[in-house]
Amino acid sequence: MKTPQLDTSLALLCATLVAAACGGGSDSPSGGNAGPSVGDSLTGLPAEQASELEIRQKAALNASTALGINLSDAFSLQVDDTGLGDTIDDSDMVDEEVDDFMQVALGLDGSNASIEREGNLITIDLDDTAICNETLADRAGFMDDFEECLQIAQQFLVQVDAVTDDTGRIHFLFQEQPVVSIGYAPNLGSYELSLPGFFQMTTYINDLRGFAGSVPETLTGALLVEAEVEGNGETVSAARLSLHISQALRIADSSTNTDISIGQSEVVSFQANADDSVSVSTDMGAINALYDISSESTSVDEFGNVTTESTGQSTVALAVSAVTAQLDVAADGQSARLRNAGIGNAPLSLQIDGEQALSLTLNEVSMTLSPESIDFDSNLTLGLMLGEAFAESLTGDDPEGNYTSAEAAVSIPAGSSLVDQDNGSTRVDSGSLSLQVSATGAQGSVSQSFDASAGQCFDDDDSDSGELQLVECDPR
Numbered sequence: 008m009k010t011p012q013l014d015t016s017l018a019l020l021c022a023t024l025v026a027a028a029c030g031g032g033s034d035s036p037s038g039g040n041a042g043p044s045v046g047d048s049l050t051g052l053p054a055e056q057a058s059e060l061e062i063r064q065k066a067a068l069n070a071s072t073a074l075g076i077n078l079s080d081a082f083s084l085q086v087d088d089t090g091l092g093d094t095i096d097d098s099d100m101v102d103e104e105v106d107d108f109m110q111v112a113l114g115l116d117g118s119n120a121s122i123e124r125e126g127n128l129i130t131i132d133l134d135d136t137a138i139c140n141e142t143l144a145d146r147a148g149f150m151d152d153f154e155e156c157l158q159i160a161q162q163f164l165v166q167v168d169a170v171t172d173d174t175g176r177i178h179f180l181f182q183e184q185p186v187v188s189i190g191y192a193p194n195l196g197s198y199e200l201s202l203p204g205f206f207q208m209t210t211y212i213n214d215l216r217g218f219a220g221s222v223p224e225t226l227t228g229a230l231l232v233e234a235e236v237e238g239n240g241e242t243v244s245a246a247r248l249s250l251h252i253s254q255a256l257r258i259a260d261s262s263t264n265t266d267i268s269i270g271q272s273e274v275v276s277f278q279a280n281a282d283d284s285v286s287v288s289t290d291m292g293a294i295n296a297l298y299d300i301s302s303e304s305t306s307v308d309e310f311g312n313v314t315t316e317s318t319g320q321s322t323v324a325l326a327v328s329a330v331t332a333q334l335d336v337a338a339d340g341q342s343a344r345l346r347n348a349g350i351g352n353a354p355l356s357l358q359i360d361g362e363q364a365l366s367l368t369l370n371e372v373s374m375t376l377s378p379e380s381i382d383f384d385s386n387l388t389l390g391l392m393l394g395e396a397f398a399e400s401l402t403g404d405d406p407e408g409n410y411t412s413a414e415a416a417v418s419i420p421a422g423s424s425l426v427d428q429d430n431g432s433t434r435v436d437s438g439s440l441s442l443q444v445s446a447t448g449a450q451g452s453v454s455q456s457f458d459a460s461a462g463q464c465f466d467d468d469d470s471d472s473g474e475l476q477l478v479e480c481d482p483r
Contacts, residue, residue, distance in 0.1 A: 054127040057172035062129060063113040063122075065173040069191040071106035104141075111137045112165050113177070127175075129167040135160040155215055162211065181208040190233070197233040199253055202226055223265070228256030237281065249276035252292070264322065266297040283338035288347070291330040298323055321360050328353040346373040346384075354390075364396040380426040383438065387419040398446060413446040428481045432466040435459045442475065 054062060107116075114120030114131045121132035139156035162182050169175040174192040178185055186204035190197035206222050213219075231253035237245040250273075257268040270292025278286040302318045328351030336343045350369050357365040368391075373384040391414065398410040423438025438461060445454035457475045459465045464480035 051171035051173040054169035054171055054175070057169070059122065059124045059129050061172055062127075062167060062169045062175070063115060063131075066167050066169070066175060066177055066191060067106070067109035067113045067115055069173055069193065070177055070189050070196070071109045072191075072196070108138075108141050109177075111141055112179075113167065127169045129169070131165040131167070133160055133163055133165060138163075158215060159208075159212060162208075180204075182211070184208075194237065195233075195235045197231055199229050199231040201229045201254070202256070223258050223260040224262075225257055225259035227254070228252060228258075228269075229254035230256075245279055245281045247276065247278045250274040255292070264297070264299045266295075268295050269293070285336045286333060287336075288333035289330060290347075291327070293329065293351075294325065294327040296323070296325040324356075324358040326353075326356045327351070328355075341378060343376045344373070345376060348372070359394075359396050362394055362396070363392070364394040366390075366392040380424055380436070383419050383421055383423045385421045387417065389417040391415045409449040410446045411448060413444070415442070415444040417442050428464060430478075430481055432464040432478050432480070434464045434480050435461050437461050440465075 051057075051065075110116035111118050111120075111134065112131070114122050114134070118134040118137050120134045120137075123130045135157050138160050139153060164180045164183070166178040166180065167175060168178065175190075177189040177191065179187040179189075181204055184204040184207050185201045186208055188197075188199040188201070190199070203226055206226055210222055229252070231251040233247075233249050233251065235247045252269055252272040252274060255268065255270050257266075259266040259268075272292040273288065273290040276286075276288045278288075280286070299320055299322050301320050303315050304318045305313060305315050307313050330350055332345065332348035334343055334345050334348075349371050350367065355365075355367040356363070368389070370386065370388045372387045374387075375382040375384060393413040395411045398413040418441040420438050423440065424436040425440070426434045426436045428434050440457075440459045442457040443454070444456075445452060455474070457465070459477060462480075464478050465475050466478045467475060
């Protein structure tokens, strides 16, 4: 029986795994628990000591500042002449429009809204006509029909849940269901969208407009954007901008065989510091997804007509216990530390039609990065298993391979250092590197291993295979 050779695609997997091993890891438990952090005011009074008018006035001011100025500043803060993101279009105009809207929404500026207070909770029954005359109502698409806008506005209540006279949360309720919550405080703003309330509102609007649509059987969760700035006067010295899943998300619908859930998470957070250093992090909770995918085939006839046909449907199941990572970049941009990067305590699992298609394990690891080297502060152990759905892609041009499964592992102990050489190779300056790859095919099994110790250099073999091999090191 002929034993197939380790072909190009499988050998390339070796090099890919080494690259992957030098690019991730983890130091912390999984999941996030985020929410609007309005906190205690450094300058304000407890809410019970302030009048409801004072609370509404400061809530309107701080909420419009938080969403107009703070969010824009957090986006546009320059670090080494590079912004965290695209500046919001005309932030001054956005701030002015938000301020006008907040004044009306909180029953200020001559509004005829009805106001009630119970403890530190203030409830505002909107002045529907005034709110529909606002520019933001036009931006929201409610001004296509003024009467329609009035019907929608009648379904809203606004509540101010005050912590102090200048910090708290503003809740917009649609048919008593929370839709948007704005957290406000000096230099801090947050915007939380509740999915059940949002879909209840959009369903109501679609019904008004005669649009047919459906809502998943189960829909829970909330998304939160938070921005915080530090500075004096007009100068912003530091900023934080983050996106969270603040309430566990689940979307399920048996009619489409869909069930997706994500635990409370910090999806991504950007922190630009006063010393020009930058941190980017993620802390995702458990992810479970079940959904169907369709496969299609496309053919072109002699006249150039394209025909697409469905060739089947598969059910995909994805399970991830966590995704964590933090990258701290030094002010000069010449060094960084990667930590808290990993996939939790259980393997990442992907199944197709009940068969294991992929499994990935990655232990907690930390590493320090520079333009020329990677230094491992903890052990790295990475494992990968490919089922038939992916292993057959390793066959490449070798039809006799027909791989049905493949496994690979990378191991790099703590204290190892990989340093780039002038000749393009990589030197194991300290520690070691170990790689094993194996695959099973119709004609048998193949395997490959590679080991490099301190003082040795490695590179690919300059062919299409990408197979790693030991090479001569540059003289020191």
